[in-house]
Amino acid sequence: MVLFAIFCPILAAILIMVGAPARKTALAAAILTFAAALILLASFGHGQGNFQHVTSFTISPEWRLRFTTGIDGLSLVMVLLATIVTLAAVWFAGTIERYENSFYACLLFISGAAIGAFASIDLFFFYAFHELALIPTFLLIGIWGSGNRVAAAWKITIYLAVGSFILLLGLILLYQSIPPGWRSFDIRALTVAASLGQIPADAQRPIYLLLLIGFGTLVSLFPFHTWAPEAYASAPAPAAMLHAGVLKKFGLYGLLRLAIPLLPEGARYWTTLLVVLLLGNIIYIGLVTIAQKRLDWMLGYSSVMHMGYIFLGIASAGILGVTGAALLMFAHGLSIALLFALAGELRRRTGTLVFDELGGLAKVMPFAGLAFGFGVFASIGLPGFANFAGELMIFFGAFKNGWEMGAFHTFQIATLLALWGVVISTVYMLRAYRKTFMGILSEQWKQLFDVGPALRVPVMLLVGALLCYGFFPQSFVRVVAPTVRTYLTASRR
Amino acid sequence: MKITAPELEIAVLVLGMVILTVEAFAAKIDKRILAFAAIAGLAIVLFASFFVAPFRSPNQATGFWSFYTADRLSIVFKQFALVTTILVLIMMIDYAPVVRSSFPGTQDGLGEFFAVPIFTCAGLMYLVSAIDFVFIFVSLELVTISFYVLVSFTRRDPLTLEAGTKYLVLSALSTAFIVYGIAWIFGVTGQTNLYRVADALANPAVDRVAALLGMVFVLVALGFKIAAVPFQIWVPDVYQGAPTPVTAFLSVGSKAAGFVVLLRVLLPFLTLPQTQRLIVLIALLTLIYGNLAALPQGNLKRLLAYSSIAHAGYLLIGVVCFDVRAVTFYLVAYLLMTLLSFAVLIIVAQQTGDEISDFDGLAKRSPFLAFAMLIGMISLAGVPFTAGFLGKFFIFYAAVLQRQIALVVVGVLTVGCGFYYYLKVVRAMYWQSTPRIDKISVNGLSRFAISALVIATIWLGVYPQPIFEALKR
Numbered sequence: 001m002v003l004f005a006i007f008c009p010i011l012a013a014i015l016i017m018v019g020a021p022a023r024k025t026a027l028a029a030a031i032l033t034f035a036a037a038l039i040l041l042a043s044f045g046h047g048q049g050n051f052q053h054v055t056s057f058t059i060s061p062e063w064r065l066r067f068t069t070g071i072d073g074l075s076l077v078m079v080l081l082a083t084i085v086t087l088a089a090v091w092f093a094g095t096i097e098r099y100e101n102s103f104y105a106c107l108l109f110i111s112g113a114a115i116g117a118f119a120s121i122d123l124f125f126f127y128a129f130h131e132l133a134l135i136p137t138f139l140l141i142g143i144w145g146s147g148n149r150v151a152a153a154w155k156i157t158i159y160l161a162v163g164s165f166i167l168l169l170g171l172i173l174l175y176q177s178i179p180p181g182w183r184s185f186d187i188r189a190l191t192v193a194a195s196l197g198q199i200p201a202d203a204q205r206p207i208y209l210l211l212l213i214g215f216g217t218l219v220s221l222f223p224f225h226t227w228a229p230e231a232y233a234s235a236p237a238p239a240a241m242l243h244a245g246v247l248k249k250f251g252l253y254g255l256l257r258l259a260i261p262l263l264p265e266g267a268r269y270w271t272t273l274l275v276v277l278l279l280g281n282i283i284y285i286g287l288v289t290i291a292q293k294r295l296d297w298m299l300g301y302s303s304v305m306h307m308g309y310i311f312l313g314i315a316s317a318g319i320l321g322v323t324g325a326a327l328l329m330f331a332h333g334l335s336i337a338l339l340f341a342l343a344g345e346l347r348r349r350t351g352t353l354v355f356d357e358l359g360g361l362a363k364v365m366p367f368a369g370l371a372f373g374f375g376v377f378a379s380i381g382l383p384g385f386a387n388f389a390g391e392l393m394i395f396f397g398a399f400k401n402g403w404e405m406g407a408f409h410t411f412q413i414a415t416l417l418a419l420w421g422v423v424i425s426t427v428y429m430l431r432a433y434r435k436t437f438m439g440i441l442s443e444q445w446k447q448l449f450d451v452g453p454a455l456r457v458p459v460m461l462l463v464g465a466l467l468c469y470g471f472f473p474q475s476f477v478r479v480v481a482p483t484v485r486t487y488l489t490a491s492r493r
Numbered sequence: 494m495k496i497t498a499p500e501l502e503i504a505v506l507v508l509g510m511v512i513l514t515v516e517a518f519a520a521k522i523d524k525r526i527l528a529f530a531a532i533a534g535l536a537i538v539l540f541a542s543f544f545v546a547p548f549r550s551p552n553q554a555t556g557f558w559s560f561y562t563a564d565r566l567s568i569v570f571k572q573f574a575l576v577t578t579i580l581v582l583i584m585m586i587d588y589a590p591v592v593r594s595s596f597p598g599t600q601d602g603l604g605e606f607f608a609v610p611i612f613t614c615a616g617l618m619y620l621v622s623a624i625d626f627v628f629i630f631v632s633l634e635l636v637t638i639s640f641y642v643l644v645s646f647t648r649r650d651p652l653t654l655e656a657g658t659k660y661l662v663l664s665a666l667s668t669a670f671i672v673y674g675i676a677w678i679f680g681v682t683g684q685t686n687l688y689r690v691a692d693a694l695a696n697p698a699v700d701r702v703a704a705l706l707g708m709v710f711v712l713v714a715l716g717f718k719i720a721a722v723p724f725q726i727w728v729p730d731v732y733q734g735a736p737t738p739v740t741a742f743l744s745v746g747s748k749a750a751g752f753v754v755l756l757r758v759l760l761p762f763l764t765l766p767q768t769q770r771l772i773v774l775i776a777l778l779t780l781i782y783g784n785l786a787a788l789p790q791g792n793l794k795r796l797l798a799y800s801s802i803a804h805a806g807y808l809l810i811g812v813v814c815f816d817v818r819a820v821t822f823y824l825v826a827y828l829l830m831t832l833l834s835f836a837v838l839i840i841v842a843q844q845t846g847d848e849i850s851d852f853d854g855l856a857k858r859s860p861f862l863a864f865a866m867l868i869g870m871i872s873l874a875g876v877p878f879t880a881g882f883l884g885k886f887f888i889f890y891a892a893v894l895q896r897q898i899a900l901v902v903v904g905v906l907t908v909g910c911g912f913y914y915y916l917k918v919v920r921a922m923y924w925q926s927t928p929r930i931d932k933i934s935v936n937g938l939s940r941f942a943i944s945a946l947v948i949a950t951i952w953l954g955v956y957p958q959p960i961f962e963a964l965k966r
Binding site: 017059060061062099102127128129131132134135138139142143153154157158161162165166168169172173176 | 856864867871874875876877878882886889890893894901905906908909912913916919920923924955956957958961
């Protein structure tokens with residue numbers, strides 16, 4: 001079933017390239033993968049932290065390279081997120097004027113690559129699947145993008161390529177830091193080796209730093225974030241949804257997956273650095289976001305900013321904070337995809353996303369206004385949305401973690417400062433909402449009409465998932481927490 | 494019947510002579526038949542090579558086996574040379590109209606155009622087996638002289654003529670260097686066999702400085718073959734001016750043989766600490782120069798020339814770490830992706846030209862060629878699930894293992910450059926639009942060869958084991 005979820009989009013993409021009807025095939029593949037993810041969720045053995053549904057093929061005995069896939073609680077929710085956003089993005093994409101087949105093929109490739117990365121147990125394939133999404137992203141922005149698409153496409157591709165190769169160095173170093181008898185790319189084997197103390201503490205520090213820079217570049221950690229806003233502003237909406245919503249989470253997922261169980265000493269050593277950088281994300285990028293004059297750029301920056309909270313949760317290295325980080329990853333993926341979809345729809349209809357030219361659109365597009373409102377409130381972190389639960393857990397987790405460490409600690413200062421981020425995001429999100437949907441409707445937009453079912457279905461899908469986990473975060477925690485506990489116990493031993 | 498390794502080269506040489514003879518006496522036939530015959534003959538030799546049992550020359554061998562070895566490495570690279578030559582011949586068939594237009598008669602010169610590469614192939618096959626400086630020199634000359642002919646083959650074109658002259662002069666210079674270097678090494682150690690040179694160098698009485706000097710001269714000559722900085726000046730002009738199939742042959746065959754010889758020649762000298770530092774320096778320069786100079790190129794042949802320098806840099810990282818497996822895998826990956834790019838280039842260049850802007854809108858005109866070129870380019874850039882990525886992975890693995898921090902840092906940064914200039918081609922094919930809408934036709938043999946290369950690039954990118962098995966066997 002895991003293999004099906006990975007290869008269904010990729011096979012569909014190949015079919016589309018050789019000439020199958022683009023939209024129908026893509027939709028069918030997206031629905032099938034979503035169904036597969038739901039089946040995985042239903043059949044998932046709760047309360048266990050280990051990998052399930054494991055399949056494995058030997059690639060190279062000398063390098064102990066095996067193509068191994070499987071899911072634990074964390075990868076399950078990430079796969080679920082990927083399939084939901086894929087379905088929404090494909091549904092939203094509609095008719096494409098130029099090269100329709102290539103467009104859908106690229107989308108499905110990104111989706112398959114993301115699912116493959118989340119479901120790979122072998123580090124090599126975990127890495128390789130993520131890189132596979134690079135070229136489709138380049139093409140999507142380059143061919144179908146808007147604005148300064150050429151520069152944006154180069155920037156994201158080169159940034160991510162270099163970031164990935166730094167990450168690759170970190171992974172190679174990780175592999176080599178283990179005594180030869182233990183060497184493996186299999187995360188399970190690595191975890192066992194780490195828990196037996198086979199990764200020396202002084203070897204962990206450089207590895208963690210490389211992983212932090214590599215993954216950080218992929219997640220737009222300050223100061224490696226400059227590719228993100230521009231790329232998301234220029235990308236066609238479905239591509240931005242998939243990239244900001246799903247693919248970017250790969251870096252966070254990787255840090256959770258590797259840094260906490262395998263490199264606890266490295267993580268401890270670089271905590272202060274990470275905290276400073278993530279505050280850069282929250283405060284500095286937050287302020288930059290307020291200054292934005294265009295909706296697409298503002299959304300791009302806001303997605304960079306929100307990564308800061310998730311990093312805070314990861315840095316706290318406690319069960320509450322890390323579970324909260326996982327929940328916020330999931331929730332942010334849904335809410336940012338929702339906002340990018342609506343922004344893309346606005347651009348399609350009005351041809352502009354400059355705040356000063358918009359206004360009062362809720363009068364002519366009530367449904368879009370409502371949906372955008374949901375997205376805005378989710379992003380701010382209002383109770384009832386999954387984001388709220390995630391942020392709350394992160395703040396509690398981080399603050400409490402600081403308490404355990406004694407007196408007044410970095411974490412408490414960081415948490416207090418990060419809380420201001422909520423205020424900042426309230427300012428820019430509500431302002432964006434007011435300037436776009438409230439106020440006086442300009443004469444030129446009077447003939448606009450509300451969005452049709454093509455957009456309503458994905459919006460309802462995304463909002464539904466957000467509300468579902470917002471009201472019942474326990475159902476999410478139940479899946480993820482055992483896995484997180486396994487990671488943390490591996491690191492404590 | 495048991496086949497031994499030297500019989501392979503003899504078969505190739507005989508094949509070459511037969512084709513030349515037929516060419517001389519049968520004037521009436523379509524000369525492309527000769528190319529098909531050559532491809533078939535080489536394919537048979539390639540098939541036979543899989544039944545050759547590897548035989549490593551013992552250290553104190555005399556006679557033939559003191560300068561010829563048939564170890565696993567050499568067998569793999571004999572097959573490598575054969576595959577390259579077959580693919581180059583297939584490209585030459587596509588290129589035949591250009592050669593024809595360059596000669597007065599309709600068929601003049603075509604026969605030789607198809608026959609000379611076979612001799613180059615034999616030279617490459619000898620070269621990878623050579624373990625004696627004299628034999629290295631002789632086979633290197635066989636390769637180089639046949640390249641003199643090939644590079645300036647379409648001599649009506651002034652660019653080609655310029656390329657031929659440059660190649661001739663600089664190549665002769667590098668030959669002088671290698672002879673001089675061999676003389677020094679022989680003078681110091683009294684040996685030309687590589688194993689015995691190694692033994693002699695272990696003797697503390699030997700003058701290390703003089704031996705090092707000889708090694709540096711040899712390194713200069715080999716640096717010329719593999720296009721390492723600062724011996725790369727000839728590369729862009731010769732690559733651009735030479736007939737495109739010959740460029741492909743130069744950039745793959747000549748380079749691969751150069752690296753095998755480099756690995757063999759360096760072995761005795763690795764005990765000298767200066768050697769490694771020197772190669773680290775060359776590798777750094779090659780990486781930086783090749784990648785930076787490739788950035789602004791607008792001509793695809795020239796771009797591939799600089800990319801060939803850049804890849805020599807990555808290969809030199811493998812040489813510094815002396816990881817034979819990594820270097821071999823990288824060379825095989827390099828063969829696949831480079832020949833793939835050249836095969837597409839030859840077909841497209843005859844329709845439009847060899848500037849990158851001539852590839853505008855190729856995705857519309859021929860989705861097949863555009864996809865093949867896409868695979869070639871992303872493999873050269875190093876995207877996972879292609880052979881090029883695994884090649885870089887193994888190279889970086891070796892470098893990290895040996896803590897070659899400078900090489901790793903520069904290597905990673907230059908990979909970023911690579912993404913830019915390779916994707917420039919992808920951008921032209923997929924983003925840009927073109928007023929031309931006529932389709933580009935591809936003949937059956939080329940379509941087969943290109944498909945095979947695409948499949949092999951992806952296959953080795955997922956499953957690298959066959960190469961390691963071949964080296965282990």
